[in-house]
Amino acid sequence: xxxxxxxxxxxxxxxxxxxxxxxxxxxxxxxxxxxxxxxxxxxxxxxxxxxxxxxxxxxxxxxxxxxxxxxxxxxxxxxxxxxxxxxxxxxxxxxxxxxxxxxxxxxxxxxxxxxxxxxxxxxxxxxxxxxxxxxxxxxxxxxxxxxxxxxxxxxxxxxxxxxxxxxxxxxxxxxxxxxxxxxxxxxxxxxxxxxxxxxxxxxxxxxxx
Amino acid sequence: xxxxxxxxxxxxxxxxxxxxxxxxxxxxxxxxxxxxxxxxxxxxxxxxxxxxxxxxxxxxxxxxxxxxxxxxxxxxxxxxxxxxxxxxxxxxxxxxxxxxxxxxxxxxxxxxxxxxxxxxxxxxxxxxxxxxxxxxxxxxxxxxxxxxxxxxxxxxxxxxxxxxxxxxxxxxxxxxxxxxxxxxxxxxxxxxxxxxxxxxxxxxxxxxx
Numbered sequence: 001x002x003x004x005x006x007x008x009x010x011x012x013x014x015x016x017x018x019x020x021x022x023x024x025x026x027x028x029x030x031x032x033x034x035x036x037x038x039x040x041x042x043x044x045x046x047x048x049x050x051x052x053x054x055x056x057x058x059x060x061x062x063x064x065x066x067x068x069x070x071x072x073x074x075x076x077x078x079x080x081x082x083x084x085x086x087x088x089x090x091x092x093x094x095x096x097x098x099x100x101x102x103x104x105x106x107x108x109x110x111x112x113x114x115x116x117x118x119x120x121x122x123x124x125x126x127x128x129x130x131x132x133x134x135x136x137x138x139x140x141x142x143x144x145x146x147x148x149x150x151x152x153x154x155x156x157x158x159x160x161x162x163x164x165x166x167x168x169x170x171x172x173x174x175x176x177x178x179x180x181x182x183x184x185x186x187x188x189x190x191x192x193x194x195x196x197x198x199x200x201x202x203x204x205x206x207x208x209x
Numbered sequence: 210x211x212x213x214x215x216x217x218x219x220x221x222x223x224x225x226x227x228x229x230x231x232x233x234x235x236x237x238x239x240x241x242x243x244x245x246x247x248x249x250x251x252x253x254x255x256x257x258x259x260x261x262x263x264x265x266x267x268x269x270x271x272x273x274x275x276x277x278x279x280x281x282x283x284x285x286x287x288x289x290x291x292x293x294x295x296x297x298x299x300x301x302x303x304x305x306x307x308x309x310x311x312x313x314x315x316x317x318x319x320x321x322x323x324x325x326x327x328x329x330x331x332x333x334x335x336x337x338x339x340x341x342x343x344x345x346x347x348x349x350x351x352x353x354x355x356x357x358x359x360x361x362x363x364x365x366x367x368x369x370x371x372x373x374x375x376x377x378x379x380x381x382x383x384x385x386x387x388x389x390x391x392x393x394x395x396x397x398x399x400x401x402x403x404x405x406x407x408x409x410x411x412x413x414x415x416x417x418x
Contacts, residue, residue: 030330030332030333030334031240031241031333032240032241032330113332113333116329116332117329117330117332117333119329119386119390120325120326120328120329120330120386120390121239121241121326121329122389122390122391123239123322123325123326123389123390124239124240124322124326125239128390129390129391129392130392132390132391133390133391133392133393136387136391163398163401163402164402166395166398166399166402167399167402167403167406169387170380170383170384170386170387170395170399171379171380171383172383173383173386173387174379174380174381174382174383174384174386175379175383177328177329177379177382177383177386178345178378178379178382180331180332181328181329181331181332181337181338181341181342182331182338182341182342182345183338183339183342184342186375186379189372189375190375190376190379192372193372193373193375193376194376197376197406197410200409200410201406201409201410
């Protein structure tokens, strides 16, 4: 796999080409409608190439979940800038999908939608569930680091950074689920409430967000 | 359909028997594995009975989403007791699935799991999306009423009851999604953070939850 963020740019190898074709097929047909033929149709590869690399449809889909997990862990990891307020804002913005997509790449809502569709499959699929448990843990660790840095600098007043990070991650997932499963686009309104929560529960007095 | 809460007790008619069989088949096989044969296998009805009542699998599944929507709207509707603090607590408890299931009925987590699996299908399915948009609106209206009553009684201090209700519903869905897609059962920890939010952001001073 390349050093690039997955799903962006040209595939580095056949494995990545298959993953990108899987993403396209999931966008087009949804999880219940997926088949190896439909994944192959999204690429320039033959079905036999797929069987050379994978044991079958379930194997491809689990690999895709692992690939998405890597995508979210890397793409949504906020590197510390030394400014935890800015880092927290970046975490919220990125994890709500509010960033511009480069030309020719899937828009953030497409990625979040596919992520949530697969995440819901974890309810029934233990292998998916392990992957998503690890992904949540990685996001929470990243956010906990940001919060602890802010507490250290005196800009955040949080007693339990890990618990606050868990709660923020759950709330953000809830907002994303509402946004992607409703016709009335509630994200902006919900984000305002989230930011009010951050101002009153996370930030020290006189720190603006 | 009977006056009973759906999914509880004996089915009142063939339509309800088919809905209950659909629920069992979804629990057993997951959404991608569902077929009319598998639904029929969960009932004492023949496949031809299913085709007599429904146009096919997609028609059964949309009916099931409508049935679940009714189940959640009715089962999770908190009737005012005149005590908005108790009503809010009941809303949180019920919507997190923290109530005892009567013998012989599905446990609350099974219901929430199936609900979330179907809700995620709304990402790709416009008919499902309309139903879940309406369901969210009904839950938000119910919670807004509770909050407005509490503001009127001076036990809640909330500027925008509808926005607070939207935010609480999204947060609760996020907690349920984490709970049903992770191996580490984070609900109790997340619920504590939710209750802290309610104490500091919703309740008037000196009101306990």
